Amino acid sequence: xxxxxxxxxxxxxxxxxxxxxxxxxxxxxxxxxxxxxxxxxxxxxxxxxxxxxxxxxxxxxxxxxxxxxxxxxxxxxxxxxxxxxxxxxxxxxxxxxxxxxxxxxxxxxxxxxxxxxxxxxxxxxxxxxxxxxxxxxxxxxxxxxxxxxxxxxxxxxxxxxxxxxxxxxxxxxxxxxxxxxxxxxxxxxxxxxxxxxxxxxxxxxxxxxxxxxxxxxxxxxxxxxxxxxxxxxxxxxxxxxxxxxxxxxxxxxxxxxxxxxxxxxxxxxxxxxxxxxxxxxxxxxxxxxxxxxxxxxxxxxxxxxxxxxxxxxxxxxxxxxxxxxxxxxxxxxxxxx
Amino acid sequence: xxxxxxxxxxxxxxxxxxxxxxxxxxxxxxxxxxxxxxxxxxxxxxxxxxxxxxxxxxxxxxxxxxxxxxxxxxxxxxxxxxxxxxxxxxxxxxxxxxxxxxxxxxxxxxxxxxxxxxxxxxxxxxxxxxxxxxxxxxxxxxxxxxxxxxxxxxxxxxxxxxxxxxxxxxxxxxxxxxxxxxxxxxxxxxxxxxxxxxxxxxxxxxxxxxxxxxxxxxxxxxxxxxxxxxxxxxxxxxxxxxxxxxxxxxxxxxxxxxxxxxxxxxxxxxxxxxxxxxxxxxxxxxxxxxxxxxxxxxxxxxxxxxxxxxxxxxxxxxxxxxxxxxxxxxxxxxxxx
Numbered sequence: 054x055x056x057x058x059x060x061x062x063x064x065x066x067x068x069x070x071x072x073x074x075x076x077x078x079x080x081x082x083x084x085x086x087x088x089x090x091x092x093x094x095x096x097x098x099x100x101x102x103x104x105x106x107x108x109x110x111x112x113x114x115x116x117x118x119x120x121x122x123x124x125x126x127x128x129x130x131x132x133x134x135x136x137x138x139x140x141x142x143x144x145x146x147x148x149x150x151x152x153x154x155x156x157x158x159x160x161x162x163x164x165x166x167x168x169x170x171x172x173x174x175x176x177x178x179x180x181x182x183x184x185x186x187x188x189x190x191x192x193x194x195x196x197x198x199x200x201x202x203x204x205x206x207x208x209x210x211x212x213x214x215x216x217x218x219x220x221x222x223x224x225x226x227x228x229x230x231x232x233x234x235x236x237x238x239x240x241x242x243x244x245x246x247x248x249x250x251x252x253x254x255x256x257x258x259x260x261x262x263x264x265x266x267x268x269x270x271x272x273x274x275x276x277x278x279x280x281x282x283x284x285x286x287x288x289x290x291x292x293x294x295x296x297x298x299x300x301x302x303x304x305x306x307x308x309x310x311x312x313x314x315x316x317x318x319x320x321x322x323x324x325x326x327x328x329x330x331x332x333x334x335x336x337x338x339x340x341x342x343x344x345x346x347x348x349x350x351x352x353x354x355x356x357x358x359x360x361x362x363x364x365x366x367x368x369x370x371x372x373x374x375x376x377x378x379x380x381x382x383x384x385x386x387x388x389x390x
Numbered sequence: 391x392x393x394x395x396x397x398x399x400x401x402x403x404x405x406x407x408x409x410x411x412x413x414x415x416x417x418x419x420x421x422x423x424x425x426x427x428x429x430x431x432x433x434x435x436x437x438x439x440x441x442x443x444x445x446x447x448x449x450x451x452x453x454x455x456x457x458x459x460x461x462x463x464x465x466x467x468x469x470x471x472x473x474x475x476x477x478x479x480x481x482x483x484x485x486x487x488x489x490x491x492x493x494x495x496x497x498x499x500x501x502x503x504x505x506x507x508x509x510x511x512x513x514x515x516x517x518x519x520x521x522x523x524x525x526x527x528x529x530x531x532x533x534x535x536x537x538x539x540x541x542x543x544x545x546x547x548x549x550x551x552x553x554x555x556x557x558x559x560x561x562x563x564x565x566x567x568x569x570x571x572x573x574x575x576x577x578x579x580x581x582x583x584x585x586x587x588x589x590x591x592x593x594x595x596x597x598x599x600x601x602x603x604x605x606x607x608x609x610x611x612x613x614x615x616x617x618x619x620x621x622x623x624x625x626x627x628x629x630x631x632x633x634x635x636x637x638x639x640x641x642x643x644x645x646x647x648x649x650x651x652x653x654x655x656x657x658x659x660x661x662x663x664x665x666x667x668x669x670x671x672x673x674x675x676x677x678x679x680x681x682x683x684x685x686x687x688x689x690x691x692x693x694x695x696x697x698x699x700x701x702x703x704x705x706x707x708x709x710x711x712x713x714x715x716x717x718x719x720x721x722x723x724x725x726x727x
Binding site for chain 2: 101103126127129132133135136139143148150151152153163166167169170193279306307309310313332333335336337338
């Protein structure tokens with residue numbers, strides 16, 4: 054294996070000092086002649102010099118890196134979220150390292166530890182199965198800030214709030230307006246705090262509209278995936294609802310597959326409503342009515358908040374509030390017509 | 391910000407030398423008493439000591455990290471691929487850093503450079519828009535091995551081959567068997583080498599079955615996404631095919647949406663066939679007939695090959711060959727019935 058080009062090699066080739074090379078490469082070369090600057094930059098490319106990140110990192114004490122933990126790369130919700138994180142991080146000169154931990158607590162701990170060892174400047178943790186307290190305990194040695202998403206309200210700190218309660222209410226109000234009285238909710242088996250807020254808003258909204266809804270009776274629990282929703286088709290049908298509200302689109306799309314396989318027509322036989330507004334909603338038949346979360350913006354805002362905190366650890370607590378909105382398509386029937 | 395716990399702090403708290411701590415933490419503590427070993431491990435957790443990866447990295451000259459570049463995190467094909475990479479890497483004590491570059495050449499270069507600076511041990515590069523030669527030039531200074539996926543045959547080196555030619559042939563043979571004579575292929579605007587192999591196999595298969603197919607006439611070009619397929623609905627219909635073979639499932643699913651919006655019935659009015667076998671294929675109506683690529687296994691094998699090469703740079707060239715297979719569902723009509 055050939056020897057790697059060092060900054061010393063580059064300095065000696067250019068006939069200048071290591072300090073000069075270092076300043077020019079770090080964009081602080083104004084005090085040197087244009088010719089010197091160009092010579093160094095040209096030789097860098099010609100010799101193929103790449104700065105050693107680990108050495109630089111030890112000196113700067115910042116890796117310009119944020120760690121991102123999501124449950125499931127296979128859910129389009131999170132790929133859009135990651136796109137928001139990525140593009141914002143790059144704009145600010147940071148790199149986002151993303152890991153999918155599949156709701157496995159051991160894996161979440163493993164990745165957090167790996168990220169700590171790699172000296173990330175901070176963390177964005179979405180939908181973790183481990184609690185905020187455990188995360189606090191784990192990350193304390195590293196003194197790195199983090200933004201939790203999907204566990205609103207569990208701790209003091211910077212807060213990114215998406216209006217889950219209101220999202221649940223909007224779903225309830227829409228189904229009530231369409232004349233539905235007998236409604237089932239598909240809810241995840243181990244709900245995070247934000248999903249429970251959706252349920253609370255949904256329950257309150259139905260009650261305000263005078264519709265019976267008992268979370269003990271009218272919820273079907275499912276894994277938060279397409280196959281999870283699909284697997285609960287029989288359990289949903291056993292409750293004879295006219296409409297089903299699913300805590301995310303993936304479960305709703307899985308349920309739709311199950312209903313089709315039973316020969317049922319959506320929305321004529323049964324209405325289905327989702328949550329998230331992933332892009333696949335427009336590619337299933339019928340197109341899925343849902344509550345839209347601003348996924349890309351959530352990624353952007355979480356990243357902005359984290360980077361501000363990294364750059365200014367003593368600043369006041371930040372709060373960002375993001376709204377949700379109803380998106381009506383073709384999967385809910387108007388029973389009043 | 392409180393001070394980070396160092397190995398010195400830990401040694402002094404345990405009343406042993408730094409070398410002792412280091413050996414115990416690196417799993418080489420057998421020559422010390424059980425009590426000493428337990429004391430050090432206990433204090434590590436209690437004090438929250440985390441080894442400094444960057445310092446260790448400078449010493450070991452290996453980061454136990456592989457860099458992974460994919461075009462599109464939003465395509466389920468790549469999230470399954472990444473899952474295969476991730477789990478295999480972890481088994482071997484490596485971590486995979488994954489970046490989606492959206493087929494943008496500048497972004498691909500940016501991430502490759504970032505990964506080089508982070509001293510990754512090697513790279514898996516899937517469906518890059520930059521050529522193998524450019525990648526070679528870029529990575530040469532770092533002397534790190536890489537595995538290219540989706541650019542089979544472009545260079546000497548370790549080869550992971552998926553049988554794209556055969557996949558194209560299988561699609562052709564199936565459509566011919568179902569009695570289709572007038573067939574259009576949806577092909578990406580900037581095809582990678584592997585997708586062109588699919589086209590070649592498809593063309594040869596149709597010709598062998600005595601069916602006219604002229605790549606100049608019978609191809610519709612599209613962006614390799616759902617919306618890309620959707621946008622070409624009119625262009626496809628203008629050619630009046632009885633069946634469409636799409637170079638990936640996402641474009642096929644997009645086209646299905648477009649056909650539904652025109653009031654056409656699949657497969658009664660027109661048949662659609664995809665490529666990849668992403669999980670969404672079973673959630674669209676009708677379920678999509680396709681050619682399955684072993685996505686998870688591709689991720690596993692690419693990772694195994696790369697890690698073997700990292701650990702043994704002088705070993706003989708590796709070749710791994712992975713098959714594809716036809717998966718019949720409900721989106722292709724049998725015209726012979």
